[in-house]
Amino acid sequence: MPCRIAIDGPAGSGKTSVAKLLAKKLGFYYLDTGAMYRIVGLYLKNKNIDEKSHEEIEKELKKLNIQFKEGHFLVNGKEVSDEIRTPEVGIYASRFASVPIVRKYLTELQRKISLNENIVVEGRDIGTVVIPDAEVKIFLTATQEARAKRRYKELTNRGVKVNFEDILNEIILRDKQDSEREIAPLMKAKDAIEIDSTEYSLEEVVDMIYEVVKEKC
Ligand code: C5P
Numbered sequence: 001m002p003c004r005i006a007i008d009g010p011a012g013s014g015k016t017s018v019a020k021l022l023a024k025k026l027g028f029y030y031l032d033t034g035a036m037y038r039i040v041g042l043y044l045k046n047k048n049i050d051e052k053s054h055e056e057i058e059k060e061l062k063k064l065n066i067q068f069k070e071g072h073f074l075v076n077g078k079e080v081s082d083e084i085r086t087p088e089v090g091i092y093a094s095r096f097a098s099v100p101i102v103r104k105y106l107t108e109l110q111r112k113i114s115l116n117e118n119i120v121v122e123g124r125d126i127g128t129v130v131i132p133d134a135e136v137k138i139f140l141t142a143t144q145e146a147r148a149k150r151r152y153k154e155l156t157n158r159g160v161k162v163n164f165e166d167i168l169n170e171i172i173l174r175d176k177q178d179s180e181r182e183i184a185p186l187m188k189a190k191d192a193i194e195i196d197s198t199e200y201s202l203e204e205v206v207d208m209i210y211e212v213v214k215e216k217c
Pocket of ligand 1: 011033034035037038090093094097122123124125126174178
């Protein structure tokens with residue numbers, strides 16, 4: 001039986017670091033669904049498409065080919081660059097993420113990738129919509145301040161020039177957009193285990209989830 005681990009939570013909750021480390025520890029695949037929304041956000045932004053033009057979006061999505069190969073994404077045959085990681089692309093990702101056709105397109109792709117795999121899938125709606133029957137469901141949170149601090153550190157370490165206030169405002173805006181949208185809003189699945197990571201280290205959170213996995217898979 002496959003073991004699919006869904007990790008959902010708001011921007012900067014530590015999902016990405018937790019999911020990556022957990023996947024490594026378990027020898028599982030790791031799927032970053034936020035990266036997929038970022039890929040689509042950047043792609044449609046570069047085509048100057050408005051999020052209200054649903055027909056145009058649908059047409060453009062037909063020309064887009066996102067492949068998941070050995071843990072990496074290829075977009076129309078090309079490796080994805082760090083360009084998708086900027087706060088600006090995060091805002092576009094979040095904006096286009098409320099478009100039904102975009103969600104349908106990416107949800108189907110995410111289900112296909114996770115089917116029958118031992119995989120850690122990270123996002124906003126994995127336990128509620130994408131894989132509601134996941135063997136393990138985690139909802140990871142932390143305060144907005146703590147999340148902004150982590151994001152700031154992560155981007156600065158990667159050499160991306162950012163300002164703390166911008167990061168905090170981006171987190172506040174994205175929380176609002178992600179939790180208030182009509183389809184697949186960010187929310188805890190009824191049967192998900194909630195972990196507030198504000199006071200815990202990355203390793204501690206990974207160990208907590210690892211124990212749950214050992215029990216359930
Ligand atoms: O996780 P990350 O911050 O990279 O995600 C970027 C944006 O993509 C989020 O703010 C959210 O709007 C959207 N997203 C989503 N559903 C997911 C993953 C990400 O709507 N499963």
